[in-house]
Amino acid sequence: MKDPTSELIQEVYDALSGNVTYGGNAVAVYDRVVEYEDLSYPHFIRIGEASMVEDGSKDKTITKGTLEIFIYTFFTGKNEGTKDIKNSLSNQVCQLVDQAFSLTNFTQILGRIAEIIDTDYELDPQGVMFGKLIMYEYNIQEI
Numbered sequence: 223m224k225d226p227t228s229e230l231i232q233e234v235y236d237a238l239s240g241n242v243t244y245g246g247n248a249v250a251v252y253d254r255v256v257e258y259e260d261l262s263y264p265h266f267i268r269i270g271e272a273s274m275v276e277d278g279s280k281d282k283t284i285t286k287g288t289l290e291i292f293i294y295t296f297f298t299g300k301n302e303g304t305k306d307i308k309n310s311l312s313n314q315v316c317q318l319v320d321q322a323f324s325l326t327n328f329t330q331i332l333g334r335i336a337e338i339i340d341t342d343y344e345l346d347p348q349g350v351m352f353g354k355l356i357m358y359e360y361n362i363q364e365i
Contacts, residue, residue, distance in 0.1 A: 223283050226328045226362045227272045230289060233323035234269055234358065238291075242267060242314045244307060265307060267315065268292045270355075283364045285328075288336060291315060291356040298349040305340075308354045312338060319358055332361035 235253050242249045250266040274287030293311045297303035322333035336359035344351045 223276050223285065224327065224364050225274075226285055226325065227274075229325045229328060230272065230323065230330075230360065230362070231269055233325065234289065234291070234319055237318045237323070238267055238269075238315060241318055242311055244311060249311060264296045264298075265311060266294055267311065268294065284331070285360075285362045285364075287360055287362075289358040289360065291319070291358055292341075293354040293356070295352045296349060297351075300349075303343075303350045303352060305352055308340075308352050312354050312356060315356055319356075322360075325362065327365055328362045329365060330360060330362050332359065334359055 231253055235251055239251045240248050242251070244265055247263070250263050251269070252266060253269045256266065256268060270290030270292055272287055272289045274285045277284045277286050293308050293315065295307045295311070316335050316338070319333070320335045322330040324330075335356060337357040339355040339357070341353035341355055
């Protein structure tokens with residue numbers, strides 16, 4: 223079995239980077255953990271972890287799994303914030319990644335949005351953060 227994670231994450235990153243916008247500005251996309259101090263925008267997308275299992279014969283190994291895509295929106299101040307922005311970003315993300323991608327060393331058989339989960343909001347002295355988790359499901363076959 224070969225691990226398709228790097229290729230898949232790169233394809234998802236390329237599909238999202240520069241293509242998700244809010245208020246006329248591109249929303250930042252990260253494929254790594256981000257320190258809050260490093261954030262330059264109040265809204266961002268983070269590609270999370272992949273999980274997978276092997277399915278199929280040794281000659282036609284198929285990897286089935288999911289990839290997490292997180293959306294975060296921050297609002298500063300008391301009584302600030304709305305879920306509308308995360309929902310708008312989620313809509314754009316789903317339209318961009320609800321597909322099978324062209325991979326170099328693998329053939330992607332299935333690529334689709336399997337689940338969308340609103341995460342609980344978080345409060346801190348600075349304001350509030352709203353989040354959303356999109357579960358991207360895939361089936362990939364080794365070439």
